[in-house]
Amino acid sequence: MTNYAIILAAGKGTRMKSDLPKVLHKVAGISMLEHVFRSVSAIEPEKTVTVIGHKAELVEQVLAGQTEFVRQTEQLGTGHAVMMAEPVLENLTGQTLVIAGDTPLITGESLKNLIDFHINHKNVATILTAEADNPFGYGRIVRNQHGEVIKIVEQKDASDFEQQIKEINTGTYVFDNARLFEALKNINTNNAQGEYYITDVIGIFRENGEKVGAYTLKDFDESLGVNDRVALATAESIMRRRINQQHMINGVSFVNPDATYIDVDVEIAPEVQIEANVTLKGHTKIGAETILTNGTYIVDSEIGERAVITSSMIEESIVADGVTVGPYAHIRPGSSLAKDVHVGNFVEVKGSSIGENTKAGHLTYIGNAEVGANVNFGAGTITVNYDGQKKYKTIIGDNVFVGSNSTIIAPVELGDNSLVGAGSTITKDVPADAIALGRGRQINKEDYAKRLPHHPQNK
Numbered sequence: 001m002t003n004y005a006i007i008l009a010a011g012k013g014t015r016m017k018s019d020l021p022k023v024l025h026k027v028a029g030i031s032m033l034e035h036v037f038r039s040v041s042a043i044e045p046e047k048t049v050t051v052i053g054h055k056a057e058l059v060e061q062v063l064a065g066q067t068e069f070v071r072q073t074e075q076l077g078t079g080h081a082v083m084m085a086e087p088v089l090e091n092l093t094g095q096t097l098v099i100a101g102d103t104p105l106i107t108g109e110s111l112k113n114l115i116d117f118h119i120n121h122k123n124v125a126t127i128l129t130a131e132a133d134n135p136f137g138y139g140r141i142v143r144n145q146h147g148e149v150i151k152i153v154e155q156k157d158a159s160d161f162e163q164q165i166k167e168i169n170t171g172t173y174v175f176d177n178a179r180l181f182e183a184l185k186n187i188n189t190n191n192a193q194g195e196y197y198i199t200d201v202i203g204i205f206r207e208n209g210e211k212v213g214a215y216t217l218k219d220f221d222e223s224l225g226v227n228d229r230v231a232l233a234t235a236e237s238i239m240r241r242r243i244n245q246q247h248m249i250n251g252v253s254f255v256n257p258d259a260t261y262i263d264v265d266v267e268i269a270p271e272v273q274i275e276a277n278v279t280l281k282g283h284t285k286i287g288a289e290t291i292l293t294n295g296t297y298i299v300d301s302e303i304g305e306r307a308v309i310t311s312s313m314i315e316e317s318i319v320a321d322g323v324t325v326g327p328y329a330h331i332r333p334g335s336s337l338a339k340d341v342h343v344g345n346f347v348e349v350k351g352s353s354i355g356e357n358t359k360a361g362h363l364t365y366i367g368n369a370e371v372g373a374n375v376n377f378g379a380g381t382i383t384v385n386y387d388g389q390k391k392y393k394t395i396i397g398d399n400v401f402v403g404s405n406s407t408i409i410a411p412v413e414l415g416d417n418s419l420v421g422a423g424s425t426i427t428k429d430v431p432a433d434a435i436a437l438g439r440g441r442q443i444n445k446e447d448y449a450k451r452l453p454h455h456p457q458n459k
Contacts, residue, residue: 006049052071076189077198129215135163156192183201287305297314338358355373378403391410
């Protein structure tokens with residue numbers, strides 16, 4: 001039978017205290033809505049409908065081209081939100097998953113199990129439930145003496161007896177598609193919230209003698225719905241623990257996984273070693289046998305094999321095999337470091353390509369530069385790329401030696417095998433094989449220091 005899906009993403013989420021729609025708050029690097037959409041994709045729905053409302057344009061951008069959208073202009077409850085999908089799904093044969101966009105921890109495996117359970121038991125509706133130690137705030141699953149689901153009762157409508165029930169409604173359901181929209185025509189707002197509850201269709205099915213079942217999650221964490229910043233932090237913690245555990249299973253070593261922050265789309269090869277307080281964000285890739293030491297922060301970058309990144313920051317850059325970076329280096333966006341490059345203490349590289357085996361050991365700025373292979377930068381070297389209005393390029397050939405405390409003022413080119421004397425200010429091109437000296441001549445005045453206040457004989 002054919003699967004369909006409805007994702008509810010219209011709510012404002014007032015308890016988040018945010019202008020951003022609730023479903024767009026991020027967990028492990030991507031929005032909650034994207035997490036839900038990825039999990040829903042596991043059931044391979046023929047049609048997916050996302051119900052949007054609050055700041056609809058922002059929500060639509062996140063899943064543009066991946067789902068159909070319908071708008072709920074007034075937020076009149078979950079039942080009303082599902083009604084909005086009727087023009088897309090009416091008269092279709094199959095089962096429809098209904099899920100909230102603020103449940104980022106639900107897994108594709110659980111959704112597949114839910115669908116299978118629904119089909120195998122020939123249910124008209126199946127509720128995804130969970131056992132909660134503290135069920136306060138959740139809708140309760142009310143069963144009869146035979147264990148059959150009679151109804152779902154919301155917290156505000158629950159009797160004292162019903163509030164003692166531990167089995168809770170996760171807000172995820174599977175329905176026979178045709179019967180869902182038929183039943184929705186018969187629900188009302190006679191409840192504490194004055195809203196159309198999707199849960200009311202369960203009672204309608206029961207009254208008609210139709211079969212309603214419940215599939216219970218093995219892991220309660222998957223049921224978490226995020227309504228405020230506390231729940232968001234909880235979801236973040238659980239998701240990061242999942243991510244780190246999976247990397248460990250795949251052969252990655254962690255010194256302290258609880259203090260390591262890895263986004264969901266990061267790829268890490270086996271035999272990588274990660275120390276505490278490492279942050280890997282975005283679409284970062286880490287090659288095999290690389291070492292990331294304490295405090296390293298990498299965003300949307302690709303790191304090769306056998307690299308060593310020591311307490312440094314790398315953004316939107318490519319680092320090849322065998323490169324060493326740090327400590328306390330900063331590789332800024334648009335940079336590439338070729339094989340066996342060394343970028344050391346307090347070196348900053350920005351928008352530059354650096355050739356194989358080039359070394360900048362310490363206290364150097366390389367910006368808007370093309371640097372060849374086997375270049376050596378002395379301490380304190382600066383490429384001056386900005387005149388206050390425009391940025392200019394520095395080109396440095398192979399086997400160039402740049403002496404310490406040199407200032408290279410772009411646009412300028414240093415030819416292959418050239419040497420820049422320490423302390424030079426270079427404003428003109430340097431030919432291949434040449435030595436460039438751009439500093440004032442030293443003058444020593446004998447005994448002159450004896451006239452100055454610093455001299456011991458003047459104190």
